[in-house]
Ligand SMILES: NC(=O)C1=CN([C@@H]2O[C@H](COP(=O)(O)OP(=O)(O)OC[C@H]3O[C@@H](n4cnc5c(N)ncnc54)[C@H](OP(=O)(O)O)[C@@H]3O)[C@@H](O)[C@H]2O)C=CC1
């Protein structure tokens with residue numbers, strides 16, 4: 089496949105290495121220094137775009153791909169207030185769009201177990217539930233996209249909770265997501281259920297970015313000849 093890498097930072101470079109090792113070609117790479125060259129890409133020279141950029145840039149990049157007919161896999165976080173617009177654009181243009189807040193297979197298993205555990209724990213009102221996410225110091229958004237997806241998985245079983253709150257333990261009617269930033273942490277997510285007598289935890293710790301890159305590449309191969317809007321549950325049958 090000829091892959092356009094939109095975003096050539098930590099993720100773009102990890103995906104490039106893995107894609108080349110699997111025999112794919114890189115159609116081009118886009119970062120701040122050459123953002124205007126995105127307009128040179130079309131289905132004539134690109135089979136699929138993989139987009140890992142920035143909350144402020146993601147929607148425009150995804151829109152470009154969808155209006156040009158380039159299948160696009162995006163992993164950027166912090167822009168999902170515009171997700172439904174991207175879905176509409178995909179449908180209007182009969183395009184192909186794949187989005188995941190986290191492409192690691194391990195995290196998607198964690199999401200699955202998280203939903204199951206929440207469905208059981210909601211009956212035990214002595215336990216309060218919270219989420220903690222820890223990332224490297226360069227991360228610009230908080231809470232993490234993965235933290236928000238984890239919260240959504242819990243809230244589906246907790247009608248008594250009115251959404252999530254970022255770093256705010258004072259409002260007991262919301263699910264608190266605690267964000268911590270520390271040097272060199274790739275991505276850690278922990279769900280805690282705590283009562284006066286004990287504590288139950290479910291966690292995922294990424295050792296490197298390889299899991300994210302592998303999942304994004306798998307999604308690109310899977311999406312290439314499809315049309316529609318997809319996520320990891322579709323691809324992994326979870
Ligand atoms: N879904 C998942 O599995 C994962 C998602 N992520 C998310 O992916 C995104 C990128 O992460 P990461 O690679 O670590 O970040 P980096 O900061 O390392 O890289 C971001 C890249 O995007 C480029 N970029 C930023 N703004 C623009 C713009 N306006 N136009 C063109 N290029 C732009 C940067 O260019 P320049 O360097 O020139 O500024 C850089 O090449 C984040 O939102 C992160 O949360 C990360 C890991 C896994």
Ligand SMILES: O=C(O)C1=N[C@H](C(=O)O)C[C@H](O)C1
Nearest residue numbers: 165189227232233234235275
């Ligand atoms: O910015 C990162 O690094 C990561 N971002 C994603 C998120 O916000 O959930 C996924 C992963 O945790 C790494």
